Amino acid sequence: MNKEHFLIELKIYLKPLSYQQQALILEKYETIFEERLATGETEEAIAKELGKPRTIAEEILQEFDIDVPEKQLGRDGWQEFHPEKEAEYNVTDFDEHNPYDEQYRIYERPRHSPFVRFCQIAGILALNFFMMIWVFFGILMGFLGVWIAAIACLLSPIIGGYAVIAGYNDGSMFQLFLSIFLFGGSIIALLILKPLTAWFLRILKHYFVWNISVLRGDV
Template sequence: MNKEHFFIELRLYLNQLSKEEQQAIIDTYDRIFDEKTAQGLSEYEITQTLPTPKHIAQSILEELGLSFKTQTTIDDDWVEITHDIPYSHHATNQYAQTDSKSARLFQLLGLGMLNLFFMFWVILLITLLLVSGWLVIFSFMFSPLVSLFLLGTAVSTYAWFQFFVTLVLFGVGLLGFLILKPITKGAFKLFLMYHKWCWSVLKGGARL
C-alpha cells in the first residue's frame, strides 16, 4: 500500500467526521510519512510500520464515542475495498523489494558519478588553493628571519632596504593568516559534512 492509497482508505473509514476533522488526522499522518521518508523508508515500508487505516479509524471513532462501520461511502460514491478481499502480499512485497534495489543501485551510481566528475575536482581545486595560500603566507611571515641573517653577514643600504621590505611582507603574511584561518576551518567543516553525507548514502540512511 502506498501513501495515496493509505490516505484514501483512511478517509473512507473516517467519513462520519467533518472534513476539517478528517484533514487534521490526515495532516498528522502526513507528517509521520515525511519524518519516516527522511529516514530513508519507502512508502510501502512506512505503511507496514503503521496500523492499518481501518484500525486507526476504529480507534479514533471509539475515542469520540462514534460507532465504527465496516463499509463506508463518501460523496462521490466510492466504496472502500477492505483487506478482507484477498490479494497477494508476497507479490506486492516482491515488487517493492525489486523497486528498492533498483533505486539503491541508481543512488550509488549517481553518488559515484557526482564524486568522480564533479566533487573530486572541486575539492582538489580548493585544497590546492588553500595549500598555496598557506605556503605564501608562511614564506611572507618568515622572510624577516632570512633578511636578518643577510643583514648580519653584510650590512649595507640594500640589506636594510631588503629588511624593511620583509617587514612589510611579514605584515601582509600576518593579515593573510587572519583571513585564511577561518576560511580553512569553514572548508574543512564543509568537507567533513560532505564526507558524512556520502557515508550516510552508502549506508542507505540518506538519499540523493
C-alpha cells in the same frame, strides 16, 4: 562549572522525567555547548550564562506540572533522589500532551527499490569522481599553498636581518623592509586563513557525511 559537571547536575535534577525526555533535553544543552565552544567561548562562561542546572530543571519540570520538594543538598553540592520516592514523580501518570515525547522519534531508514538504490550509488560515485573530488582537491591544494606561503613570509624577517648583518647596503636595507612588509602581510593572511580553512573543513565533513548517508540509503 564546566560542561561535564553542568550536564551531570542537570541530569540529576531531571530525574523525575523519563530516560527519553532526559536524553532529549541533555542533547539540546550539549549542542548549545558545542556550538558556543566553536565560537571561542569557554565551558565555564557558557555554563554561567545558561544559569544553574537546578533552576533550568525546575522550569522544565513545571512544564509537566511536576513539583519537586525542596531537599537539602549535600556538602558536595549533589542532590540525591531515592528510588522509593521516584514513583510520585512519574510523568507517565499525566494525561497531558508531552512536548518532549512529540520530538523524540525512532529513526526509520527509508525503503527504496533496487533501481533507486542503484541510481543513488551510481550517481554519487559519478558526481564525486568526475567533479567533486577534483573541486575539493583543487581548493585543498590552494589552501595548502597559501598556508605555506604565509608561513614562509612569516619567517622572512630572519632572512632580511641576516642580509643586513652580512653586508649593510641599500640592497640589504630594502630586503629588510620588504621582509617586514611580508611579515605583516603574512599575519593578516593567517588571521583570514584560519576561519576560512575551518569553514572549508566543516563543509568537507558535512559533504562526506552526506555521501555516507546516500550510500547507506538513509536519504
